[in-house]
Amino acid sequence: MQSEVAKKFQVLGQPVHLLQDYPTWLIQRLQQGRGTHIVTLNAEMTIQAKENPHLAEAINQAELVIPDGAGVVIYLQMYKQKVQRCPGIELAEALLKQADQLQDKCPVYFYGGAPGVAQKAAQYWKQKNPNLKIVGITDGYISPDQQKELTQTLETLQPKIIFVGLGVPRQELWIAKNRHHCPNSIWIGIGGSFDIWAGIKERAPQWMQKLNLEWLYRLYQEPWRWRRMLALPHFAWKAILSLKTQNQN
Numbered sequence: 001m002q003s004e005v006a007k008k009f010q011v012l013g014q015p016v017h018l019l020q021d022y023p024t025w026l027i028q029r030l031q032q033g034r035g036t037h038i039v040t041l042n043a044e045m046t047i048q049a050k051e052n053p054h055l056a057e058a059i060n061q062a063e064l065v066i067p068d069g070a071g072v073v074i075y076l077q078m079y080k081q082k083v084q085r086c087p088g089i090e091l092a093e094a095l096l097k098q099a100d101q102l103q104d105k106c107p108v109y110f111y112g113g114a115p116g117v118a119q120k121a122a123q124y125w126k127q128k129n130p131n132l133k134i135v136g137i138t139d140g141y142i143s144p145d146q147q148k149e150l151t152q153t154l155e156t157l158q159p160k161i162i163f164v165g166l167g168v169p170r171q172e173l174w175i176a177k178n179r180h181h182c183p184n185s186i187w188i189g190i191g192g193s194f195d196i197w198a199g200i201k202e203r204a205p206q207w208m209q210k211l212n213l214e215w216l217y218r219l220y221q222e223p224w225r226w227r228r229m230l231a232l233p234h235f236a237w238k239a240i241l242s243l244k245t246q247n248q249n
């Protein structure tokens, strides 16, 4: 089967790949053993990347940048791009379902979250998908020595999919630095997804997701994020300015 060709578009200087079917595209890469770094782009990350050249470089080198956040989708729609939001957690779930089907052929690794959280998330997935082969779990608060051990373990095990939940930009920088240990694997930064699978946090209800209000629900669950969320009006302002400039040219 021919792979769909990703169309690349810029959102305030960061790339986004536009595809109709992200899971199918990725599953083909998985089967072909083509190493892939997946970045789940949202407005906050776009603004962070403007101030952090290392993050910008990691995003630019990733083989797949998906429109994870509503702000990014609205931006693309302003530029008349046909786009559908692809939340990172849903893409990660599609990958886990595929790994369950492939059983031993698709070992996966969980890295990140507070101690015990990724274990809980693994239990949740093993209950749902008993054939899923989770070959290792490491929490996201380890020493430099344990870091070394982790990369050695990854090198030995060569998991096909590595889920990294360290938050932005830590996870993107860590993947960019370490992906050479498993050059044929899929690496995905999943933010707080382990917390959700472990039942510690919840995703916004469907109706809020539909109204693009997931950010508001997060603020309600994690009010200490308010400072980080100032990136959202900043993003909106920059988006309006960029459209204005484009219309003047």
Ligand code: UDP
Binding pocket: 112, 113, 114, 139, 140, 141, 165, 166, 167, 168, 169, 170, 190, 191, 192, 193, 194, 195
């Ligand atoms: N985390 C971690 N190690 C760290 C800092 C954070 O494993 O040194 C985890 C944290 O426990 C949480 C996730 O990273 O599970 C960050 O989640 P958040 O929803 O804040 O991600 P973001 O919005 O940055 O994608």
